[in-house]
Amino acid sequence: xxxxxxxxxxxxxxxxxxxxxxxxxxxxxxxxxxxxxxxxxxxxxxxxxxxxxxxxxxxxxxxxxxxxxxxxxxxxxxxxxxxxxxxxxxxxxxxxxxxxxxxxxxxxxxxxxxxxxxxxxxxxxxxxxxxxxxxxxxxxxxxxxxxxxxxxxxxxxxxxxxxxxxxxxxxxxxxxxxxxxxxxxxxxxxxxxxxxxxxxxxxxxxxxxxxxxxxxxxxxxxxxxxxxxxxxxxxxxxxxxxxxxxxxxxxxxxxxxxxxxxxxxxxxxxxxxxxxxxxxxxxxxxxxxxxxxxxxxxxxxxxxxxxxxxxxxxxxxxxxxxxxxxxxxxxxxxxxxxxxxxxxxxxxxxxxxxxxxxxxxxxxxxxxxxxxxxxxxxxxxxxxxxxxxxxxxxxxxxxxxxxxxxxxxxxxxxxxxxxxxxxxxxxxxxxxxxxxxxxxxxxxxxxxxxxxxxxxxxxxxxxxxxxxxxxxxxxxxxxxxxxxxxxxxxxxxxx
Amino acid sequence: xxxxxxxxxxxxxxxxxxxxxxxxxxxxxxxxxxxxxxxxxxxxxxxxxxxxxxxxxxxxxxxxxxxxxxxxxxxxxxxxxxxxxxxxxxxxxxxxxxxxxxxxxxxxxxxxxxxxxxxxxxxxxxxxxxxxxxxxxxxxxxxxxxxxxxxxxxxxxxxxxxxxxxxxxxxxxxxxxxxxxxxxxxxxxxxxxxxxxxxxxxxxxxxxxxxxxxxxxxxxxxxxxxxxxxxxxxxxxxxxxxxxxxxxxxxxxxxxxxxxxxxxxxxxxxxxxxxxxxxxxxxxxxxxxxxxxxxxxxxxxxxxxxxxxxxxxxxxxxxxxxxxxxxxxxxxxxxxxxxxxxxxxxxxxxxxxxxxxxxxxxxxxxxxxxxxxxxxxxxxxxxxxxxxxxxxxxxxxxxxxxxxxxxxxxxxxxxxxxxxxxxxxxxxxxxxxxxxxxxxxxxxxxxxxxxxxxxxxxxxxxxxxxxxxxxxxxxxxxxxxxxxxxxxx
Numbered sequence: 001x002x003x004x005x006x007x008x009x010x011x012x013x014x015x016x017x018x019x020x021x022x023x024x025x026x027x028x029x030x031x032x033x034x035x036x037x038x039x040x041x042x043x044x045x046x047x048x049x050x051x052x053x054x055x056x057x058x059x060x061x062x063x064x065x066x067x068x069x070x071x072x073x074x075x076x077x078x079x080x081x082x083x084x085x086x087x088x089x090x091x092x093x094x095x096x097x098x099x100x101x102x103x104x105x106x107x108x109x110x111x112x113x114x115x116x117x118x119x120x121x122x123x124x125x126x127x128x129x130x131x132x133x134x135x136x137x138x139x140x141x142x143x144x145x146x147x148x149x150x151x152x153x154x155x156x157x158x159x160x161x162x163x164x165x166x167x168x169x170x171x172x173x174x175x176x177x178x179x180x181x182x183x184x185x186x187x188x189x190x191x192x193x194x195x196x197x198x199x200x201x202x203x204x205x206x207x208x209x210x211x212x213x214x215x216x217x218x219x220x221x222x223x224x225x226x227x228x229x230x231x232x233x234x235x236x237x238x239x240x241x242x243x244x245x246x247x248x249x250x251x252x253x254x255x256x257x258x259x260x261x262x263x264x265x266x267x268x269x270x271x272x273x274x275x276x277x278x279x280x281x282x283x284x285x286x287x288x289x290x291x292x293x294x295x296x297x298x299x300x301x302x303x304x305x306x307x308x309x310x311x312x313x314x315x316x317x318x319x320x321x322x323x324x325x326x327x328x329x330x331x332x333x334x335x336x337x338x339x340x341x342x343x344x345x346x347x348x349x350x351x352x353x354x355x356x357x358x359x360x361x362x363x364x365x366x367x368x369x370x371x372x373x374x375x376x377x378x379x380x381x382x383x384x385x386x387x388x389x390x391x392x393x394x395x396x397x398x399x400x401x402x403x404x405x406x407x408x409x410x411x412x413x414x415x416x417x418x419x420x421x422x423x424x425x426x427x428x429x430x431x432x433x434x435x436x437x438x439x440x441x442x443x444x445x446x447x448x449x450x451x452x453x454x455x456x457x458x459x460x461x462x463x464x465x466x467x468x469x470x471x472x473x474x475x476x477x478x479x480x481x482x483x484x485x486x487x488x489x490x491x492x493x494x495x
Numbered sequence: 496x497x498x499x500x501x502x503x504x505x506x507x508x509x510x511x512x513x514x515x516x517x518x519x520x521x522x523x524x525x526x527x528x529x530x531x532x533x534x535x536x537x538x539x540x541x542x543x544x545x546x547x548x549x550x551x552x553x554x555x556x557x558x559x560x561x562x563x564x565x566x567x568x569x570x571x572x573x574x575x576x577x578x579x580x581x582x583x584x585x586x587x588x589x590x591x592x593x594x595x596x597x598x599x600x601x602x603x604x605x606x607x608x609x610x611x612x613x614x615x616x617x618x619x620x621x622x623x624x625x626x627x628x629x630x631x632x633x634x635x636x637x638x639x640x641x642x643x644x645x646x647x648x649x650x651x652x653x654x655x656x657x658x659x660x661x662x663x664x665x666x667x668x669x670x671x672x673x674x675x676x677x678x679x680x681x682x683x684x685x686x687x688x689x690x691x692x693x694x695x696x697x698x699x700x701x702x703x704x705x706x707x708x709x710x711x712x713x714x715x716x717x718x719x720x721x722x723x724x725x726x727x728x729x730x731x732x733x734x735x736x737x738x739x740x741x742x743x744x745x746x747x748x749x750x751x752x753x754x755x756x757x758x759x760x761x762x763x764x765x766x767x768x769x770x771x772x773x774x775x776x777x778x779x780x781x782x783x784x785x786x787x788x789x790x791x792x793x794x795x796x797x798x799x800x801x802x803x804x805x806x807x808x809x810x811x812x813x814x815x816x817x818x819x820x821x822x823x824x825x826x827x828x829x830x831x832x833x834x835x836x837x838x839x840x841x842x843x844x845x846x847x848x849x850x851x852x853x854x855x856x857x858x859x860x861x862x863x864x865x866x867x868x869x870x871x872x873x874x875x876x877x878x879x880x881x882x883x884x885x886x887x888x889x890x891x892x893x894x895x896x897x898x899x900x901x902x903x904x905x906x907x908x909x910x911x912x913x914x915x916x917x918x919x920x921x922x923x924x925x926x927x928x929x930x931x932x933x934x935x936x937x938x939x940x941x942x943x944x945x946x947x948x949x950x951x952x953x954x955x956x957x958x959x960x961x962x963x964x965x966x967x968x969x970x971x972x973x974x975x976x977x978x979x980x981x982x983x984x
Binding site: 371386389390391392393397401404405408409416419420423424427428431434435438439470471472473476 | 624
């Protein structure tokens with residue numbers, strides 16, 4: 001049994017070590033560094049199963065949800081590093097440097113810091129820790145998004161992300177101060193206790209919560225806070241786009257779930273917050289899925305699709321109810337959906353990076369005839385697209401199943417009706433990729449070579465999409481515990 | 496053994512994708528599939544009724560979700576249909592010029608999906624298996640189709656995707672309509688709950704309408720039918736046979752297996768709506784069929800139209816109507832598959848299949864003319880074929896519907912449906928005359944008879960049709976206990 005915090009500390013030390021090696025090493029080829037990081041992070045996934053469940057404190061929860069999201073963060077980072085290795089040749093072109101490959105070490109070490117932030121966030125149950133870890137994630141993303149310094153699109157993306165990210169941080173902090181001012185607490189369990197025992201004015205509380213939702217809305221790319229997404233996703237280096245769309249989203253949702261919990265039981269507040277969330281969910285589903293329809297660039301299409309998926313996740317969050325849900329709480333639906341989303345999105349981006357490198361472009365027409373050029377890649381991308389569209393026997397289907405089960409159970413049929421429309425739209429734009437790969441003739445017939453590490457990752461992700469689509473049990477068992485606040489007497493008193 | 500029926504085509508498809516000889520493997524798998532379904536059909540013990548050959552594997556214990564397969568009289572009949580049509584469809588497949596392995600793999604995936612859906616006794620898998628066929632259809636029509644193939648492929652895929660999602664919502668709503676402690680996906684348990692009244696009548700109307708629209712889109716219920724004719728016309732012959740012959744029956748099967756027995760009050764509540772829509776299928780689509788100028792579209796529309804009769808049997812909610820509908824599903828599956836197979840043979844000469852581009856083919860192709868005539872007669876519903884026996888049964892059933900339904904509305908619907916028989920005679924005979932009667936053009940007189948090389952698959956389909964037509968009692972008595980057990984007394 002090891003203390004839980006040691007995982008995050010190891011990740012941080014790894015990041016610092018990588019930076020030091022980058023600074024002092026004479027070698028230009030830093031790929032070994034990334035491979036080392038992949039190895040260490042993989043080992044940490046294993047170690048995470050042996051943490052001491054009693055090693056938490058008032059700031060830092062050690063529970064099944066935290067563990068689940070930590071594993072998600074680690075796995076995402078591992079795949080992102082594999083992508084970064086695959087992408088390094090593209091990256092090198094846009095970096096100023098005397099020798100090719102110089103300056104790539106930082107590109108491998110910054111995702112490790114992001115990972116540490118994501119892991120802290122999974123355990124954070126105090127607004128202070130939530131804020132600090134969210135900033136660790138966001139600030140490392142500011143650098144990563146603008147990393148290709150000689151690429152105008154990347155710089156544009158960096159500026160947009162920086163300005164809007166900073167703005168959303170402001171909203172978040174302001175919201176936290178309002179809630180602190182009303183309850184005198186930053187700890188979530190203590191806030192719950194305060195709300196249950198003290199009379200708190202609901203209007204300022206709602207104001208604070210709306211500010212919080214605004215800040216988190218930016219992070220998870222929910223409408224109307226989604227405007228930065230398409231440009232940033234398209235301009236950022238592709239591995240970072242993948243990291244943003246998975247890591248940033250997962251972080252936003254785990255925080256959203258934890259933060260909402262103390263407020264849902266408050267009369268006159270919980271219902272209103274859920275109504276706002278439902279409205280956001282509806283708009284996000286509609287915007288993401290309908291705007292994805294006319295896209296011709298695959299990366300941009302994935303950006304809109306990522307907005308659409310945020311909408312489905314919000315449906316689950318908005319369907320939280322006091323009665324016990326049959327398939328587990330909204331936390332289970334969100335957790336499973338995120339796990340499936342991680343697999344299929346990372347898979348799409350991995351294939352995209354390989355194909356874009358060979359076809360010199362990431363438009364949909366660059367995927368024409370992929371089934372002939374590389375049946376392996378085409379099948380992997382087919383799997384990802386089916387899962388994103390929500391076809392049975394894929395992880396994406398089980399996610400949608402859980403989300404809409406929650407919505408049906410909560411009686412939110414207007415959300416379900418919008419969901420039906422957007423899922424049909426999703427079928428169109430995801431299958432456009434399939435049509436390009438299988439219907440059309442390739443414009444360029446050179447066979448595609450894939451590095452062994454990438455090939456393994458693609459194979460493993462494809463396999464996992466199917467396995468968790470048929471046997472969801474392993475993930476469900478991890479999620480059994482529906483994100484409770486730390487079991488203090490405060491918590492029980494609040495109920 | 497039922498798992499074998501599901502997994503043989505699946506494994507064969509994977510084998511073909513990994514490099515096994517495509518046609519040989521596919522044909523072997525189809526033959527095995529046929530023999531296994533036939534064996535299941537013959538060894539099903541009629542005296543015991545109920546579900547047999549049950550086998551279960553837990554998937555998610557927390558949700559009470561199991562991979563549970565089994566067959567009763569209704570599903571064993573549908574499985575047999577799957578086996579026969581699969582064998583015929585793969586057998587008639589012409590030489591494929593491009594990407595043969597993918598082609599056969601797609602066909603086998605469709606078979607696996609249909610077989611899985613019919614053999615599942617678990618709502619979740621019943622739903623999931625059906626969707627296995629969605630993407631293969633998309634690829635088959637989009638890559639190897641004819642005419643407006645891309646439009647047709649998009650239309651069918653988005654329609655069916657939408658339909659299945661509405662269906663999923665309906666199934667979830669049905670699942671949640673059961674009191675919390677008793678919730679299950681297991682159809683046998685659900686049936687027991689429904690029979691004992693655990694699903695309150697007030698909670699039945701909403702899930703039923705979701706299921707009706709969801710299944711309805713899959714069955715091409717008027718006005719959700721527009722995907723079907725275009726898709727069948729553009730699809731390569733075996734795909735059209737499998738889809739129109741087998742897969743479309745899944746929706747009807749779902750209504751008979753899930754919607755009707757579990758939500759009888761909901762069904763009664765929406766019975767009049769269903770009657771209006773099914774008359775739309777028979778009359779509106781019937782007239783649309785008469786107007787068709789191309790054989791493939793004509794067959795596509797006719798298959799949509801015939802769904803109306805099956806809906807009529809379902810709507811009646813009594814054993815006679817439902818048994819007739821079940822037999823009609825079987826008969827229609829065989830006859831439409833035979834017709835599409837023969838239309839595919841004609842496509843070799845005239846890819847457009849325009850009716851006025853043929854004429855007098857009875858002379859160069861006597862065997863095809865004879866077989867096509869038989870299949871057309873079957874499709875119209877002439878005595879001697881299973882279609883006649885089952886349509887009659889449906890009409891009898893619908894004339895005196897179950898208690899709680901408005902008989903006068905049904906009388907009207909039956910009268911419309913009888914006119915439908917006339918309509919089908921009009922378009923089928925007109926098509927037959929245009930293709931086979933008269934003098935052949937000089938070019939056509941020299942065409943070889945394609946039937947000789949490919950006769951056995953069609954003979955198989957027609958033979959089963961005749962057997963079931965002369966001894967419908969054997970088949971009806973198989974499905975009757977199923978409906979007797981589930982219909983409210």
